[in-house]
Amino acid sequence: MTIHQLLILGADKIDPGTIGVPAVKDPNSVLNNVLTTVYTWAGIICVLVIVIAGVLYTTSAADAAQVKRAKNAIIYSVVGLIVIVMAFAITQFVLGRI
Numbered sequence: 023m024t025i026h027q028l029l030i031l032g033a034d035k036i037d038p039g040t041i042g043v044p045a046v047k048d049p050n051s052v053l054n055n056v057l058t059t060v061y062t063w064a065g066i067i068c069v070l071v072i073v074i075a076g077v078l079y080t081t082s083a084a085d086a087a088q089v090k091r092a093k094n095a096i097i098y099s100v101v102g103l104i105v106i107v108m109a110f111a112i113t114q115f116v117l118g119r120i
Contacts (some may be wrong), residue, residue: 054113054114057110065106068099068106069099074095075095
């Protein structure tokens with residue numbers, strides 16, 4: 023018997039978990055996990071920017087430039103948060119259809 027024949031005979035008896043090889047995952051679940059992680063971190067960053075912009079707004083001492091900067095940061099962060107939620111919803115819809 024050759025090595026090739028031995029490998030073919032033993033191939034159906036080898037369990038990947040017993041030799042330390044992780045089982046093959048569904049590509050959709052991997053993509054879903056990666057995108058969920060990205061959306062989560064982007065949402066956390068948006069919320070932090072809103073908090074920092076709120077602090078800048080309250081400490082601006084009526085300086086027009088600082089108020090405008092803080093308002094713009096809040097507006098852009100809220101828009102970014104809306105985009106993230108929409109992207110999450112679209113991704114979940116598309117991955118749910120596959």
